[in-house]
Amino acid sequence: MVVLDPSLLETTDVTLGLKPQGWMIINSEAPPEDLSKLAAYQVAPLWDAGHVAAKHGLGSAYLAP
Numbered sequence: 001m002v003v004l005d006p007s008l009l010e011t012t013d014v015t016l017g018l019k020p021q022g023w024m025i026i027n028s029e030a031p032p033e034d035l036s037k038l039a040a041y042q043v044a045p046l047w048d049a050g051h052v053a054a055k056h057g058l059g060s061a062y063l064a065p
Contacts, residue, residue, distance in 0.1 A: 003027065004049060015041065 001018050006028040008014050015038070018024065023042045026035070027049035035043050046052075053059035 001025070006030065009035075009038075 001014065001022065001024045003009065003014055003024060003026045006026060009026070009028075014024075018041060020040050021042060023044065024038060025044045025046055027047075028035070028045045029047050030045065032043075032045070035045065050059060
């Protein structure tokens with residue numbers, strides 16, 4: 001699962017349908033301890049994913065550097 005908007009972690013159960021030990025890539029600058037409620041899953045935080053995508057011509061143009 002990929003979570004592009006980290007605010008969804010506060011308002012939505014993004015893990016619905018994700019199997020235990022499933023992978024989540026989260027666009028987040030949060031340190032791992034802030035993601036501890038997701039301990040049942042393999043979590044890979046990706047800092048600044050929007051700008052990485054824009055740099056490679058992916059996603060919304062409003063994030064382009």
